[in-house]
Amino acid sequence: MAYSGVSKDLLRGGVNRARILDLLSREPGLDRTTLAVRMALTVAAVSRIVSELIEAGLVVEGAAIAKKGVRGPRRTQLKLNPSGGRLVGISILPFNASVQLSDLCGDEVVRTPLHFSNIADADRVLDECTAAACDLIAEDTSGVPVLGAVVALAGYFDSGGHVMVDAPYLGWSNVDVLAGLTDRLPWPVDVENSSRAIILSEARYGAIAGCQNAFIVRAAQNLGSAVLTGSRILAGHDNTAGQIGHLPAEGGHLPCICGKSGCLNTVASGRSVLRRIGRAHPISTDAITLPQEEANLREALASDRAEITAAISDAGKALGQHLAPLLKFLMPEKLLLTGQLGRDKRYSRALCAELERSASKVEIVIGHDTVHSASAAARLAFQRFVAVPQFDIAALTATKQKRAVR
Numbered sequence: 001m002a003y004s005g006v007s008k009d010l011l012r013g014g015v016n017r018a019r020i021l022d023l024l025s026r027e028p029g030l031d032r033t034t035l036a037v038r039m040a041l042t043v044a045a046v047s048r049i050v051s052e053l054i055e056a057g058l059v060v061e062g063a064a065i066a067k068k069g070v071r072g073p074r075r076t077q078l079k080l081n082p083s084g085g086r087l088v089g090i091s092i093l094p095f096n097a098s099v100q101l102s103d104l105c106g107d108e109v110v111r112t113p114l115h116f117s118n119i120a121d122a123d124r125v126l127d128e129c130t131a132a133a134c135d136l137i138a139e140d141t142s143g144v145p146v147l148g149a150v151v152a153l154a155g156y157f158d159s160g161g162h163v164m165v166d167a168p169y170l171g172w173s174n175v176d177v178l179a180g181l182t183d184r185l186p187w188p189v190d191v192e193n194s195s196r197a198i199i200l201s202e203a204r205y206g207a208i209a210g211c212q213n214a215f216i217v218r219a220a221q222n223l224g225s226a227v228l229t230g231s232r233i234l235a236g237h238d239n240t241a242g243q244i245g246h247l248p249a250e251g252g253h254l255p256c257i258c259g260k261s262g263c264l265n266t267v268a269s270g271r272s273v274l275r276r277i278g279r280a281h282p283i284s285t286d287a288i289t290l291p292q293e294e295a296n297l298r299e300a301l302a303s304d305r306a307e308i309t310a311a312i313s314d315a316g317k318a319l320g321q322h323l324a325p326l327l328k329f330l331m332p333e334k335l336l337l338t339g340q341l342g343r344d345k346r347y348s349r350a351l352c353a354e355l356e357r358s359a360s361k362v363e364i365v366i367g368h369d370t371v372h373s374a375s376a377a378a379r380l381a382f383q384r385f386v387a388v389p390q391f392d393i394a395a396l397t398a399t400k401q402k403r404a405v406r
């Protein structure tokens with residue numbers, strides 16, 4: 001993260017401000033009195049912070065709250081000001097990579113697809129995605145400042161969260177991604193694994209909002225996953241925990257993209273479906289094979305041919321068989337199933353049937369099409385750079401005042 005050297009006094013003052021921003025991001029419309037009750041602060045203390053947030057343009061007042069026969073001062077709804085700042089989300093995936101500009105509420109302003117010339121070349125990918133992000137900002141004529149960026153990648157970082165140590169889908173290893181991005185972008189920037197970015201965003205704002213214990217499986221060409229436990233990502237000692245795609249699968253013997261054989265990916269993913277129907281290419285991350293495989297999977301999912309339906313159902317069943325003991329062990333409240341294969345009814349039905357058979361109590365939520373990792377990354381930028389005690393609100397207010405004078 002880019003913040004350092006912030007004084008303790010500034011941090012103390014920022015804690016309550018960060019909490020108010022966080023509460024308003026999840027529950028737009030709260031008023032000063034409700035915030036004071038929630039935070040165990042006086043209304044005067046909350047009002048002081050809210051005035052500061054309004055002055056900085058981060059919060060705006062909405063409608064007055066109607067009161068029936070209740071005396072007391074007028075109460076006004078508060079919400080984040082969409083124009084209070086821009087957030088940048090970038091997703092670096094083998095498929096559907098994109099860069100998104102969001103408003104302060106996390107809603108999309110513009111999103112543009114990224115097509116990398118060679119996804120296995122980390123330097124070039126970082127050049128291309130950061131240039132695309134800077135272009136988007138240059139085209140944004142609003143003059144609203146960028147407050148932070150998060151880049152979500154299909155890979156795992158070291159325990160320091162900077163260096164990508166394991167990214168079989170991208171073909172990267174030991175790349176200091178955070179340093180590379182910090183050198184290339186003029187805003188505070190952080191990185192996150194893409195499945196983790198999505199579960200963090202969905203548990204805060206989306207399909208599983210409010211859920212503190214959840215498991216996400218993104219079934220596409222391969223399987224991506226992450227585990228949320230007590231609202232925190234299950235990271236393990238080396239920060240690579242929560243991956244199911246490379247667990248040994250019963251009956252698995254075929255080669256996996258990670259270089260081993262017999263991983264769950266080889267029996268429960270989109271690639272395993274393509275292999276069954278004779279439409280898979282040899283394993284590769286090159287710029288020609290990847291789009292072809294993606295097109296083949298899309299075509300297969302659109303077909304109702306019996307052999308394809310059987311392959312998809314068997315993949316869903318295989319995921320269910322391997323997921324069942326993990327769910328019993330971790331006891332998440334919800335399983336969020338997403339990705340182009342995860343959203344296929346034949347796959348999800350077979351998975352559900354298998355989990356039912358194992359008497360799993362987990363609630364299965366199917367992620368809709370809008371769950372996008374660039375959008376999730378932009379929302380994460382709000383959590384990592386704006387709703388934090390270190391956020392330099394004085395600098396933001398000064399910048400906006402300078403602009404207003406001009």
Ligand SMILES: [Zn+2]
Pocket residue numbers: 245246256257258259260263265
């Ligand atoms: Zn593997």
